[in-house]
Amino acid sequence: MPSRACLRGGSRREPAIASARHPAFPAGSPVGEGVARPSALRLASGRGRYTDDQTLPRMVHLAFVRSPMAHARIRGIDIAAALAFPGVVRVVTGADIATVCKPMQVTLAHLPQHVSAEQWPIAIAEIAFQGEPVAAVVARSRREAEDAAELVAVDWEELPAVVDPIAALAAGSPMVHSSLGSNLAFSARFENGEVDRAFAAAAAVVEHRFDFGRVACVALESRAIIADYDPTERSLLVRQSHQSPHLMQTMFARHLGLAEHRVRVIAGDVGGAFGSKLHVYGDEIATAAIAVLLGRPVKFTADRLEAFQSDAQAREFLATGRLAADRDGRILAIDVDLVSGIGGYSIYPRSSLGDGLQAATFLGAAYDIAAFRSQLRVAYQNKVPSGALRGVGQPISCSIVEQLIDLAAGALDIDPAEMRRRNYLRQGQFPATSKGGLKMTELSLVPCLDRILELMDYRCLRQQQSELREAGIHRGIGFATFLEQTAPGAGLYGPGGLPITSQDSCIIRFEPSGTVRCEIGCSDQGQGTLTGIAQIVAATLGIPLDDVAVSAGDSAGAQGGGAWASRGLAISGEAAHAAARQLRRNLLTVAAAVLQGNLEDLDIRDRLIVDVADGRERLSLARVCEIAYYCQDLLPPEVTPELSATSHFTPRTDPYFIANGIQACHLEIDAETGWIKLLDHWIVDDCGHVINPLLVDDQLRGGIVQGLGAALFERCVYDEQGQQLTATMADYLVPMAAEMPDITIAHVLTPQPGTALGIKGVGEAGTIGATAAVWCAVNDALRPFGVRVGRQPFSPEVILTALGVIPTPPVVDPVNPNDEEGDMQ
Amino acid sequence: MKAPNFAYLRATDLPGALAALDSYGTGARILAGGQSLMPALNFRLDVPEVLIDINGVAALTGIEIQGDVIRIGALTRHAELEASAVIAAEAPLLAAAVRHVAHPAIRNRGTIGGSLSLADPAAELPACMVALEAELVLASSAGSRTIGAAAFFRGLFETDRRPNEILVEVRVKRQTPNRRHGFAELSRRHGDFAVVGIACQADVADAKVAALRLVVFGSESFPRVASHAAAAAQGRVLSRALRDDIVAALLEDLDPSDNLQGGAATKRQWAQILAGRVVAQITAA
């Protein structure tokens, strides 16, 4: 047994942030404080208003008839019996939808080699995945709609399906879309430096094969939409559980041929999203199209089975990675081959390439690597289309590189933490561009490493690990240095010609009583972004937090991109800060006129107009607002009181903001059963200035648990016919409370340059690094056995297979690459 | 995921429930706790003609000692088993096992009769009943009959219950001074169905095994009595060596099936490891 206990999780209860005062705000301002979200008590009292909670007059309900097969041709559809069912209003086929709606098809102007098929909101001729809609029943209740949906008779011609991405790319494979002539959706090769020469000269070459199972977002609230069309005004009002209402406004207008200003999309309370509610789904476009056909409100709420059969899944990758290092542990080159399966369609309108492109280009960006090569092949297959999921591709690149570094460290007998330290980009090297093309303004890799080693009492933990191994207890320690691409600017989607804005706006005004309303272009699914906006606005205006009301999620309100790529506070925060500064100036202009002074001599502090010089109270803010709204006659004629302001922001000096950090995982493997117990998890994150540490830390923890779930439990399993075998929550295992560890958090602060607030995003950091840390920890624990795993999730059976305890590989999933040992040279 | 159309009948006494069962035959389902039936209905995996709700049948409730047996009414909720002082003292195996059944809200509704009648191969209570050599009482309008638990469970979701019968109570022998128990299961997450589990009772006299009833569940299509393991233990002194022999003999008893959590070979490994752990519990008791 260990001679002493290490500092495991010892500092968990201390505040994670040594609260560094933000230089842009005065002491005592709410910025930097862990204030609770004003909306939290409402949600915790059952007063949330999620989409499905709402009911409109004359509203009807939809149930979709979905394909039971993964690949089939529709010979005919008989709707007569369904139409005659009591309570049924209408039965709609793809051909009906086509009378009012344009099809979806991904085109990327900057990547013309990405081929994609046309996708109808409801399939007309052929389906490409199990669960694709083929008809919709409209009825007075969901119950009756489901009853009648069972009566829709589809004459199917089943076609051969292909599910394995490698098989899909092989000659002679069944075609997912015969019109495309190939299942290859995209391929690219990224090369920089003398890769082959580096491998030939290396002291150590390690290789590992990675099988990343497909995973699902599993937001607890499934997708939901209520579309209400008024033919008299040709206007469409949509309430939708979505991350990006402005995108949806544009999409509904384009596909239904409506004027954009007559379409309004409101995303009220949203019960989690994680990427799954970022896309344009056929069933949601169909719901709006049916509202147009009927001229009355139509509700569609996906049930859990439909969620598994239609929500974007993600991260199905098979990869082989090689890493070359010299005798001192310096990484000379990495070479990674990636094959990804994206399902039956490239998801609209963003495409399904994000996962692959980010995985292939972000590899090893934190390290000073001389030579880099990655090869990416993206395959169509008869599965649910893939799309965005927290981290987009980055958990893949992070896991591959971190695992390869551990293997190389092992081969060279260098401590894994030291191996990382020797290869990090150093302070003098920034701004830097990685060999894969990632642009990094400034990172804090070494300080993060130093901090986590201290936090976890690393030397003690290693000592304990080796003592416990003697006693037959197998623990593993895994590190994951991660980068997080946050707040991308127009360079991400603009070149593709997509109507996706990276810019957020803020519209802000004083009410006559001196309180503030603020509309913002990001959206909030519980991250707390709107609370952060309120903190920035209150601090900028010198008013209490409670005096600010922030709204978002309405396409009729302030324009913006919504929630994706950890952009909320980094982009909307800048817009809010700029708008609030303008509003402050506008208010002080009025105050100066009233006081017949200079606006530069005045300040707002705690709802009062004061003299900058001595803090002497001059006038209440409320009085200035009263005058501005009701008594303009007291002002000189040349002063027009303008107590509102608008501002916009998108990153311009940098293409995006790169946050960084490191995680460490500590776990124990029961070598008899293969069960893994998570013991501890640590993260040191650098997301620049923190506006609200309470909310930032909750983002990190939630993200980590999502990554732990992928590593240990989650996988969408399909059989060879493309039937999804894990389409219930009893079969698709999400992380629950009992198996998850307490997580210790610390921060390092490197402000984002070129911005007023120095914020980088934080929403995906946890997920990006957590999976990688588990990969490293599991294989660290298995080192004494001379084996390693390469297949996610690390189920007990995967562990036992690796240990050789059981002879056969897992039986159910056809995808099972062998785990091969690396070469030593 | 809305349940299909069916009719509903609330029985207020056992004869009424049995009469309804007679008239609807295989189109009827008995609604007890509903914790497995309701998901099947919501998924429309089951489309019954009528549900006969027996929750109002008072005769089916209660846990009481009757001479040398404990009578457990079929409507007894898992939470009641968990909280029962009688169960803790007189059927400690059951008390140990029931904590592994799902989660508190499920245990508050789920019933022992429902669990046994459904015969989910991964459920804890059927295996415990076999290990405890419980007797199950089945009633029909023609009368009632009693059957041993080992004979009751016949296959995957298959029991000896006839369509016109309701499981009304369970009779379990009371704890004796010589009786020891062991229970262990592996589940992917806390409260999940067992991937493999073992419920075990042993009569131990003078440190020797007089009888071992080791029952494997989860991996098998029904609670599997490990007869080879029992034979290996018979009359022998509890020891490390015996444990190894039991574990080795168990292999002859197993007939596991593949599923998402593991293949047959994996499940054999798990069952053997668990058997070793359960025998260790019994040895240490």
Next chain:
Amino acid sequence: MDAVTRATITLSVNGEPIAATVPVRQHLVDFLREDLGLTGSHLGCEHGVCGACTVRVDGIAVRGCLMLTVQADGRRIETIEGLSESGAIADLQAEFVARNALQCGFCTSGMLITAAALLERPRAMSRGEIREHLSGNYCRCTGYQAIVDAVASVLAGRIAAGAGDR
């Protein structure tokens, strides 16, 4: 007694007497949400796994999606709305808010009702035991730690208050 496809029932919901005629196949949460407008109870999976629909029936936490409305005849139902208005779990709600033990809020009603059961007869519990008690309620947002912190804190508070009473 005849089998019926619709049934008239009387029950108490959050202290209010209710009479209603419902299709017998309707589960309890659909009734609460659709017929009574009590939308604080959520449907996350409708097969008893996620816990978002947890409500109290006769004081006991149950899965609302795994019970028929007709089975609530004569019963006393409490939902998050009633528990909020009565103040019965105000300390727990305050702690959830203060620790940000909820993000999107969709799991929160069920999580609170599940946690409240543990707080009714407070006894000292380890964090592991609290985690096990909550393990039938899925939360994708928080990673559970803040929820465990909140429950542990209220539990400690109630134990201390109980000790003070004696």
